[in-house]
Amino acid sequence: MQYQQGPVRLRTALQVMAGPAWQLEVDDVQRVVCHSLREGYQLPAGQLAPVPASPAITAPGGTTG
Template identity: 60%
Template sequence: NTAPEAEQRDLMAQIIDVSIPPNMHPSVQDAMQYVISRSGYALCPPTTDHVNILFTRPLPSAQYKLGPMSLRNTLQVLAGPAWQVKVNEVTRDVCFVLRP
């Protein structure tokens, strides 16, 4: 089969199965960086106070083990229900905006 896999065509669909090292004592931003480190994407810098609050929160213990799930879902779980994942496919930046 010479067709590309779904996760090769849509990088946000790649399956993530990751354990965050507990000795990192990570923030949510640290965990997001860890998750996307080899994905081809980068996090947008925090552009609002709200995003800064999200990024500086400690990672909940329930989220030290994530997956298997898509990269998009993993980032959504890390951000929480108040946030929407926004992806710029041109620059491959991942940003977070408050849901209305």
């Protein structure tokens, strides 16, 4: 990225810095700006977030089965 971009909108600057794999998402109501991975791209296997395990479900009264 160049150090001198000149006058540019913040949305454009954030997208340029993130690169083509990332989609800029803006929530104007909650004032949140984030990036999400575009379809067709994937994170390297070492950077994938672990999938949380669902909690065990027990029958009413604390008995199982």
